[in-house]
Amino acid sequence: MEKKKQKSIHKTGECMLNDKRIKIIIGHYGSGKTEFSVNYCMKLADENVKVAIGDLDIVNPYFRSRERASMLESKGIKVISSSLGHNFSLALPAVSAAIVGPIQDPEYQVILDVGGNSIGARVLARFFNDITDQGYDMLCVVNTNRPETMDVEGIVYHVRSIENETGLKVTGLINNTHLLRDTTVETVLEAQKIIIEASEKLSIPIKYISTLEKVAEQLPEGLEGEIFPLKLYMRDAWM
Amino acid sequence: MAKVLMKGNEAIGAAAIKAGCKHFFGYPITPQNEVPEYMSKELPKVGGVFVQAESEVAAINMVYGAAGSGVRVMTSSSSPGIALKQEGISYIAGAELPAVIVNIVRGGPGLGSIQPAQSDYNQSTRGGGDGDYKLLVYAPANVQEMVDLLQEAFDKADYYRNPVMVVGDGMIGQMMEPVEFKERPHVDLPAKDWAAVGTKGLRKPNVINSLFLQPEDLEEHNIRLTAKYQKMKDNEQRYEAYNMENAEIICVAYGTTARIVKNAIETLKEEGINVGLIRPITLWPFPEKAFEVLPETAKAFISVEMSMGQMIDDVKIVSNGRLPVDFYGRSGGMIPTPEGIIGKIREMIGGAK
Numbered sequence: 306m307e308k309k310k311q312k313s314i315h316k317t318g319e320c321m322l323n324d325k326r327i328k329i330i331i332g333h334y335g336s337g338k339t340e341f342s343v344n345y346c347m348k349l350a351d352e353n354v355k356v357a358i359g360d361l362d363i364v365n366p367y368f369r370s371r372e373r374a375s376m377l378e379s380k381g382i383k384v385i386s387s388s389l390g391h392n393f394s395l396a397l398p399a400v401s402a403a404i405v406g407p408i409q410d411p412e413y414q415v416i417l418d419v420g421g422n423s424i425g426a427r428v429l430a431r432f433f434n435d436i437t438d439q440g441y442d443m444l445c446v447v448n449t450n451r452p453e454t455m456d457v458e459g460i461v462y463h464v465r466s467i468e469n470e471t472g473l474k475v476t477g478l479i480n481n482t483h484l485l486r487d488t489t490v491e492t493v494l495e496a497q498k499i500i501i502e503a504s505e506k507l508s509i510p511i512k513y514i515s516t517l518e519k520v521a522e523q524l525p526e527g528l529e530g531e532i533f534p535l536k537l538y539m540r541d542a543w544m
Numbered sequence: 545m546a547k548v549l550m551k552g553n554e555a556i557g558a559a560a561i562k563a564g565c566k567h568f569f570g571y572p573i574t575p576q577n578e579v580p581e582y583m584s585k586e587l588p589k590v591g592g593v594f595v596q597a598e599s600e601v602a603a604i605n606m607v608y609g610a611a612g613s614g615v616r617v618m619t620s621s622s623s624p625g626i627a628l629k630q631e632g633i634s635y636i637a638g639a640e641l642p643a644v645i646v647n648i649v650r651g652g653p654g655l656g657s658i659q660p661a662q663s664d665y666n667q668s669t670r671g672g673g674d675g676d677y678k679l680l681v682y683a684p685a686n687v688q689e690m691v692d693l694l695q696e697a698f699d700k701a702d703y704y705r706n707p708v709m710v711v712g713d714g715m716i717g718q719m720m721e722p723v724e725f726k727e728r729p730h731v732d733l734p735a736k737d738w739a740a741v742g743t744k745g746l747r748k749p750n751v752i753n754s755l756f757l758q759p760e761d762l763e764e765h766n767i768r769l770t771a772k773y774q775k776m777k778d779n780e781q782r783y784e785a786y787n788m789e790n791a792e793i794i795c796v797a798y799g800t801t802a803r804i805v806k807n808a809i810e811t812l813k814e815e816g817i818n819v820g821l822i823r824p825i826t827l828w829p830f831p832e833k834a835f836e837v838l839p840e841t842a843k844a845f846i847s848v849e850m851s852m853g854q855m856i857d858d859v860k861i862v863s864n865g866r867l868p869v870d871f872y873g874r875s876g877g878m879i880p881t882p883e884g885i886i887g888k889i890r891e892m893i894g895g896a897k
Contacts (some may be wrong), residue, residue: 335551335720366574366658367718394657394877396574450549450722452558484547484722543807543882544719 317513318352320531321345324512325442327408327415329429329473332446333454333463334421337481339370341446341515342418343377343538349414350380356414357383357407361428363398364420373538383407400428408435422463423470433472444477444512447503449496450484460503477512478504480530485540488516490523497528504529547722552687552712555723556646556694557582560618562725563695565644566592567617569606571599571625574658575714576648579620600625604632604645611641612752614739616698620646622714623664624655627672633707634673638754640738640769642701644694645679645709648717651877659877660714662799665854668711669828676766678773680708680780681827683798687721693825699731700780704772705738711827713850715800715879776829783831784823787813790841791820793889794867796859797848798824801880805848808885819889824855835862842867844892848885849873 330342342358349356358377360370370377371386378384384391388401407413419426429436445464447454454460464475482488482496493516504511511530514521521534550558556579560568568583580596587594597603603619610617621629626647636643649664651657668681680700684690690712697708740750756762784802787809788794797805802823809819818841822834844867847856853871860869872888874880 335549335554365718367660367714368720394659396577396658448549450547452548452550452554455548484549485720487547487722543804 317531317533318348321349322352322354325440325476326411326413327417327436327439327441329417329419329436329441329443330446331419331426331443331467331475332421333448333451334364334425335451336421336446336448336454337483337515338421338446339368339418340535340537340539341479341481341533342416343370343373344515344533344535346377346382346416347380347536347538349416350382354414355383355412356381356416357385357404358416358418359404359407360384360386360418361400361404362418362420362425363400363428364422364425366394366396368539370418376538383413398428400431405432405435408432408439423466426467426471429471429473436473441473442476443473444479445475445509446479446481447496447500449482449499450492457499457503457506460500461506464507464509475507475509478507478509479533480511480514481516483516486517488520490520493520493524501529547724549720550687550723551578551720552690552717553578553648554582555687555691556620556710556717557586558725559691559694560644560698561586561590561592563616563698565616565618565698566590567610567615568592568619569595569597569603569610569617570619570621571597571603573622573625575650575660575717576620576622576646578717579646579648600628601632604629604636607643607645608632608636608639608641611636611643612639612740614736614741616642616702618644618646620648622648622650623652623661623667626664626667630667630672633679634671634675634677635754636707637673637677637679637769638675639752640705641707641752642698642705643707644697644701645707646694647709647711649711649713651875657877658714660800660879661850661875661877662713662801663851663854663875664711665827665849665851668709669830669858676770678706678776678828680704680706680776680829682708682710683825683827684710684712684716685799685802685823687716687719688723689825690716691723691725695728699733702733702736703731704776706772711799713800780826781829781831781833782825783834784821784825785834786821786823787818788820788822788839790818791839792818792841792843793892794820794822794838794842794845795848795885796822796824796845796855798827798855801848801850804880804882805885808882808889811882811886812889817889817893830858830862832862838866844868844870846870846872846889846892848880850880851875
């Protein structure tokens with residue numbers, strides 16, 4: 306069991322390095338984009354590559370990746386958020402132009418943590434040319450316990466509306482279905498069936514299955530998508 | 545129905561619609577914007593009406609008008625926005641109309657910040673409006689409790705013909721949690737024979753009004769209202785008592801802060817320090833009943849708040865001189881940490897020796 310777990314984590318790292326240099330994380334709001342993005346950065350930083358995260362969330366006032374800036378920066382990750390700084394607490398759509406630096410720098414692995422829904426994704430239009438010049442993966446985080454993405458139609462609708470808004474193509478789905486600490490193996494596997502169907506309909510592969518470490522250990526082998534064990538960085542112990 | 549994952553603010557909207565709310569009038573303010581956003585999208589689907597008013601003052605007066613016609617109506621805002629609504633809230637209480645008002649509290653005073661706070665305790669329980677009126681005030685500590693209490697708030701508002709306020713700090717509004725919309729027991733409510741819905745020439749008009757120019761009439765009105773508030777005090781107090789057995793220190797905390805206190809209590813328990821919690825679920829009426837019998841081990845109360853200490857007075861009133869009342873709080877959008885609370889309690893225990 307322990308051996309299998311080690312192998313799975315190692316493979317996650319390899320798989321992440323196979324993703325395009327620019328990784329855009331989108332999805333319905335509340336599906337877990339920020340938790341996935343922060344985890345992705347932390348894992349990538351272990352692979353001895355230069356990592357930058359652009360917190361492009363102009364929709365939410367709380368629970369944005371910039372809240373964990375000091376933790377990320379202590380791992381050597383470059384964190385770029387508002388042009389007014391990470392701690393500027395205001396619902397202002399101010400995105401720092403500094404994010405263009407790592408987008409254009411071929412040495413950087415870039416994670417763009419985008420705000421929810423097509424409205425949150427609209428901010429990508431500003432970076433369209435740079436992103437398409439460099440090549441990208443756009444990964445859609447899906448949680449089928451969110452009321453709007455509970456079924457295939459909901460998932461397809463969200464993928465299409467974000468694609469239409471941004472002019473960019475979703476290249477992978479992430480099964481991030483959870484009920485926070487109540488998540489079980491069944492939670493993930495039930496969702497996987499729905500997401501496989503959505504994946505076929507969209508002709509977009511499932512890239513990752515991201516879930517709590519304790520659940521990841523128990524998932525069966527042979528599922529579509531790399532198993533991506535998550536730590537809950539965004540939620541304090543009392544939440 | 546299975547559990548779904550919802551943001552507090554969305555869940556408020558969903559719960560209101562489940563409770564039969566057909567009308568919402570509001571004005572945007574962080575951190576509650578997802579409430580009007582949700583209502584604007586979902587109310588038309590159930591034959592309801594959403595209006596984004598030109599201001600908070602306009603919104604609460606639209607609530608006043610809709611409530612006068614007997615429909616289930618809600619507004620939501622955040623601290624400075626609620627301050628603007630106070631006049632209308634007093635009118636609604638004076639005219640004895642049912643309405644639900646949600647306050648997702650942010651740091652103050654004034655425009656303050658957009659981060660979570662509990663500094664509207666006074667504004668909720670003492671009111672900013674004029675006159676001898678009271679609101680029934682609920683303070684849920686998680687999204688599930690928010691969903692349950694919000695639905696109940698509509699029944700209580702109808703039952704008492706009084707505005708009910710549901711208060712959550714910004715964290716409750718913004719936090720994602722699993723929720724379940726449970727089947728609710730049927731509540732028998734009196735017919736709304738007071739509503740201004742047209743007489744069809746068959747009866748005298750119903751008048752929706754809070755103006756009583758004759759002092760005798762207004763006093764009589766106030767006496768009747770006060771009897772109603774007494775009934776709420778008798779019947780509506782709600783609280784959770786946690787780890788009270790052999791507690792040396794009793795924390796009093798509500799909402800998000802109560803969750804952080806529980807976390808601190810568990811850590812202290814491992815060190816052999818017994819700390820209890822009284823969590824008011826109704827801020828008004830304040831749950832006096834929870835304080836009637838205290839464990840003999842109790843040496844002091846501590847009010848723990850996300851404010852500079854607005855609940856201390858109520859704790860002192862119900863303690864009635866039996867135990868000293870201490871305070872720990874953070875404000876301005878800073879959230880208390882379990883460590884901070886533990887430090888303060890250790891200090892109190894040390895001092896008690």
